Amino acid sequence: MEKSALNKRVKELRLRKGLSQEQLAEDAGLSLRTIQRIENGETLPHGDTLTRLAIALKVSPDDIIDWQIIEDRSVLMLLNLSQFGYVAFPILGILIPLAIWILKKDKVKQVDEIGKAIINFQISWVILLFLFYITISASLLFNLGFYPPVFLLIGIIAFYMYNAILIVINTLKIQRGNRVRYMPAFTFLH
Known part of the structure; x- marks a missing residue:
């Protein structure tokens, strides 16, 4: 998945859950800067970071990685x-x-x-x-x-x-x- 799609997905899920970046960072046990880098498309979450984000957002890691809204x-x-x-x-x-x-x-x-x-x-x-x-x-x-x-x-x-x-x-x-x-x-x- 491209960085741009993944960063949009993380931000979309965070906003849908009504979380601030700070709240997501705290819930996921990650630094605020890590969340900012992910949402700005500067880095891709892998392994443990992806799992922590998924748990904090109450979705599966696949929902974050594979997500893409299409017109059909x-x-x-x-x-x-x-x-x-x-x-x-x-x-x-x-x-x-x-x-x-x-x-x-x-x-x-x-x-x-x-x-x-x-x-x-x-x-x-x-x-x-x-x-x-x-x-x-x-x-x-x-x-x-x-x-x-x-x-x-x-x-x-x-x-x-x-x-x-x-x-x-x-x-x-x-x-x-x-x-x-x-x-x-x-x-x-x-």
């Missing part, structure tokens, strides 16, 4: 299309994108932002779908007559179609390099 629209499209897991089971529309988000959020540009938006939307969608099921079921169970059974089928189809249409639209936006939007969504991940 195919990963963004895969992340977006992975939501179609909801067709088999609604929770899969959350779990599959969540797994991709966790694995790629620090490695591919925009995965963190888009992944959070997808997960927020899918959680919101599942909650609204289950509230719809509960409302319809209560109406049928207690013979309240609010909703005829055909309304249940139409409502479920509408929920699923809306989700599918939103996924397709946002996949096309990603392909074109445009910003995606998932609405409505409650904020669960910031």
Whole structure:
């Protein structure tokens, strides 16, 4: 790994953890000057220094060495299309994108932002779908007559179609390099 990429990674991780150079030096058991040299690209950490930095930053040494944010629209499209897991089971529309988000959020540009938006939307969608099921079921169970059974089928189809249409639209936006939007969504991940 080049010095410039490694020094940026160490600084990025330090700032993300909310540490000053002094705090990182203390936590890693290194001198302040060593941290400054690493972040300025004057030296590369090896062996014990790299291990100490990784422990202090609560990452693996590989996360420091191999890290590099890349632009990869195919990963963004895969992340977006992975939501179609909801067709088999609604929770899969959350779990599959969540797994991709966790694995790629620090490695591919925009995965963190888009992944959070997808997960927020899918959680919101599942909650609204289950509230719809509960409302319809209560109406049928207690013979309240609010909703005829055909309304249940139409409502479920509408929920699923809306989700599918939103996924397709946002996949096309990603392909074109445009910003995606998932609405409505409650904020669960910031």
